[in-house]
Amino acid sequence: MADKVLMKGNEAIAEAAIHAGCRHYFGYPITPQTEVAAYMAKVMPKIGGTFLQAESEIAAINMVYGVASCGLRVMTSSSSPGISLKGEGLSYLAGSDLPALVVNVQRGGPGLGGIQPSQSDYFQATRGGGHGDYHMIVLAPSSVQEMAELTVKGFELADKYRMTAMILADGTMGQMMEPVSLDFELEPVPEKPWATTGTKMAREHNIVNSLYLKPDELEKGNFDRYERYKIVEANETRYEEYLTNDADIVIAAFGIAARVSRNAVNEARRLGIKVGMIRPITLWPFPKAPFEKAAEHAKAFISVELSMGQMIEDVELATKCRVPVSLCNRAGGMIPSPAQVLDCIKKIANGGNN
Amino acid sequence: MVVFDKPHALLDVPLHYCPGCTHGIIHRLVAEAIDELGIEGKTIGVAPVGCSVMAYDYFACDMIEAAHGRAPAVATGVKRADPENHIVFTYQGDGDLASIGMAETVHAAARNENITVIFINNAIYGMTGGQMAPTSLPGQVTQTSPYGRDPKLCGYPIKVCEMLSELEGPEYLERVTVNNVKNVRNAKRAILKAFKNQIEGKGFSLIEVLSSCPTNWGMTPSNALKWIDEKMIPYYPLGVYKDRSAEKEVNK
Numbered sequence: 001m002a003d004k005v006l007m008k009g010n011e012a013i014a015e016a017a018i019h020a021g022c023r024h025y026f027g028y029p030i031t032p033q034t035e036v037a038a039y040m041a042k043v044m045p046k047i048g049g050t051f052l053q054a055e056s057e058i059a060a061i062n063m064v065y066g067v068a069s070c071g072l073r074v075m076t077s078s079s080s081p082g083i084s085l086k087g088e089g090l091s092y093l094a095g096s097d098l099p100a101l102v103v104n105v106q107r108g109g110p111g112l113g114g115i116q117p118s119q120s121d122y123f124q125a126t127r128g129g130g131h132g133d134y135h136m137i138v139l140a141p142s143s144v145q146e147m148a149e150l151t152v153k154g155f156e157l158a159d160k161y162r163m164t165a166m167i168l169a170d171g172t173m174g175q176m177m178e179p180v181s182l183d184f185e186l187e188p189v190p191e192k193p194w195a196t197t198g199t200k201m202a203r204e205h206n207i208v209n210s211l212y213l214k215p216d217e218l219e220k221g222n223f224d225r226y227e228r229y230k231i232v233e234a235n236e237t238r239y240e241e242y243l244t245n246d247a248d249i250v251i252a253a254f255g256i257a258a259r260v261s262r263n264a265v266n267e268a269r270r271l272g273i274k275v276g277m278i279r280p281i282t283l284w285p286f287p288k289a290p291f292e293k294a295a296e297h298a299k300a301f302i303s304v305e306l307s308m309g310q311m312i313e314d315v316e317l318a319t320k321c322r323v324p325v326s327l328c329n330r331a332g333g334m335i336p337s338p339a340q341v342l343d344c345i346k347k348i349a350n351g352g353n354n
Numbered sequence: 355m356v357v358f359d360k361p362h363a364l365l366d367v368p369l370h371y372c373p374g375c376t377h378g379i380i381h382r383l384v385a386e387a388i389d390e391l392g393i394e395g396k397t398i399g400v401a402p403v404g405c406s407v408m409a410y411d412y413f414a415c416d417m418i419e420a421a422h423g424r425a426p427a428v429a430t431g432v433k434r435a436d437p438e439n440h441i442v443f444t445y446q447g448d449g450d451l452a453s454i455g456m457a458e459t460v461h462a463a464a465r466n467e468n469i470t471v472i473f474i475n476n477a478i479y480g481m482t483g484g485q486m487a488p489t490s491l492p493g494q495v496t497q498t499s500p501y502g503r504d505p506k507l508c509g510y511p512i513k514v515c516e517m518l519s520e521l522e523g524p525e526y527l528e529r530v531t532v533n534n535v536k537n538v539r540n541a542k543r544a545i546l547k548a549f550k551n552q553i554e555g556k557g558f559s560l561i562e563v564l565s566s567c568p569t570n571w572g573m574t575p576s577n578a579l580k581w582i583d584e585k586m587i588p589y590y591p592l593g594v595y596k597d598r599s600a601e602k603e604v605n606k
Binding site for chain 1: 394395396397398400407408410411413414415416417418419420421424427428429430431432433434435436439440441457458460461
C-alpha cells in the first residue's frame with residue numbers, strides 16, 4: 001500500500017496539482033481556500049514553477065487564460081465571491097476551448113455572505129457560471145483523498161475535452177485533515193497543436209479566440225461544443241451508490257452532505273428503514289442513470305444540501321418527477337447533522353413531507 | 355536598392371479600419387519591429403476588445419484575443435508560461451487599457467512584467483460608436499458627453515504615462531504619435547526599443563501612441579491629424595516618461 005500522509009483538503013489539492021504537472025498557479029487571497037495559495041507559494045519557486053498573487057480574481061483567471069493558451073496545465077482557486085468575479089474568464093475559457101482547472105472552496109452567500117461551508121454555488125457551477133451557452137466539468141469531492149484524486153482527474157479531463165474542470169468543494173472539505181495517498185498513475189498529456197507557443201516560422205499562426213461576428217459560425221461553434229459535451233456525458237459521469245438496491249427512500253447528497261447523510265442512512269437501516277444514497281461525484285455531467293433506475297422502486301427521494309435546494313432540481317429532472325423529492329437542508333454556512341437527516345428520513349418513512 | 359514592401363509579420367489581408375484611422379500605421383510599425391528583430395516565430399500578441407479586436411487576423415505571429423481590459427493579465431500568463439522563449443505584446447485602446455483594464459495595466463507595470471504594451475490613445479471609444487473615453491479631453495463632444503466632457507461631472511482625462519511613471523516597477527514609458535512622417539519615424543524607434551527591452555529582459559515597456567479617429571471625431575482624416583497637434587499633444591505631451599536603464603546610466 002502506498003504511503004499516506006495527513007493533509008488538509010486544500011493542501012491535498014495543491015500537492016495533487018503539482019503531481020499532475022501543473023507548474024502555474026494564480027490566485028487572490030480569500031477564506032476558506034487560502035491554504036491552496038500558501039502551499040503553492042512555498043513549493044512552486046522550488047520546482048521551477050510560477051506562483052503569482054494576482055491583483056484580483058479577474059486578473060488571476062485571465063493569467064490562467066494566458067497559460068492555458070500556451071497549452072500548459074494551469075489552475076486558480078478561490079471561494080464563492082471570488083468565483084463570481086472569475087465568471088467572465090470562465091466564459092472566455094469555454095468560448096476559446098481552453099483546458100484549465102478552477103477550484104471553488106465554497107462559503108455561504110449571497111453577497112459577502114460568510115466564511116463557513118456551503119454548497120450554494122451549485123447552480124453557478126453546473127450551469128456554467130458566466131454568460132453564454134457552455135458547461136464546465138464539475139467534480140465534487142467528499143473526502144480529502146478525493147480532493148487529491150479529482151484534482152488530477154480534473155486536469156486530465158480538461159485536457160482531453162478542452163474544457164474547464166471545476167473542483168466544487170466546500171469549507172469543510174478544504175479545512176479538514178485526513179490521510180491521503182498521492183500515488184496515482186497519470187494519463188499521458190494529449191498533444192495541443194492549437195497552442196500559441198510561437199509559430200517557429202514553421203506553421204500558420206494559431207489564434208486563441210472566442211469572437212465570431214458571423215452568427216452562423218458562432219452557432220456552429222456552439223453546436224460542435226455541445227456534441228463534445230454529449231461525449232463527456234456518456235463517458236465521464238461519476239457517482240457512488242450506497243445501499244440503493246432495495247431502497248424505498250433514496251438520498252441524493254454530494255460533498256460534506258454525503259458524509260453526514262451516510263451516517264444517517266446507517267442509523268435508519270438499524271431502525272429497519274430501507275434507505276440508500278446516490279452520491280454524484282460529477283455534478284456536471286449529472287448522473288441521471290442511477291436516479292432513473294432508483295425511481296423504479298423508490299417511493300421518495302430526499303436531497304440533502306447545504307443550500308436552499310439547488311441540486312434538488314437536477315434530481316427532479318433525472319427522476320422526471322415520478323417520485324416525490326423533498327429537501328433536507330441547512331444554509332448560510334450551517335451544516336445538517338446526521339440527526340437532522342435521520343429525522344427527514346423518518347418523516348418520509350412515516351408518510352409525511354419534509 | 356530599397357524596395358517598399360509589406361512587413362512579413364503583417365499578413366496580406368484587408369484591414370477593417372475606417373479611412374484615415376492610424377491603426378494601420380501602428381500595426382505596420384509593430385510588424386516592422388518584429389521583422390527587424392527576427393522574433394516573429396517566438397512572438398505571441400494579445401489583442402484587446404475595441405477597434406483592434408480583430409488584430410489577431412492581421413499579425414502573422416501567434417495571437418490571442420483577450421477579454422476587455424485583461425490583455426496585460428493574459429500576457430502575464432503567456433510570458434510566465436515560457437519566459438525564455440516567448441516575446442509577448444499587447445495592443446490596447448484607451449477604453450481597454452485605461453478604463454476597464456486599469457488594474458491589470460497598473461499591476462503589470464508595478465510587477466515590471468517583461469512584456470511590451472502598445473497603447474493606442476485616440477480619446478474615444480471607436481468600436482462602439484464614439485463614447486467618452488477615460489482619455490477624452492475636457493470639453494470633447496462624444497455620444498455620451500453630448501454637451502462636451504464636463505470635468506465637474508465626469509472627472510479629468512487620465513494621463514497614463516505620467517501616472518505609471520510614479521511607479522518603481524516599469525522599465526520604459528514613452529508617448530509618441532503618428533500624425534506626420536517625422537512622428538511616425540519616432541514612433542517606430544520607440545516601439546522597436548520597447549521590444550528590444552523585452553528581449554534584453556529589462557521588463558515592462560509601454561508605448562502610448564496618440565492616434566486619430568476621424569469617423570467618431572467627425573473630422574476629415576487630415577483635420578483629425580491636425581487635431582492631434584492642436585488639442586491632444588498640448589494635453590498629452592510627447593516624450594519619454596521613464597527609462598530606467600538610461601537613468602542608471604546617468605547615475606553611474
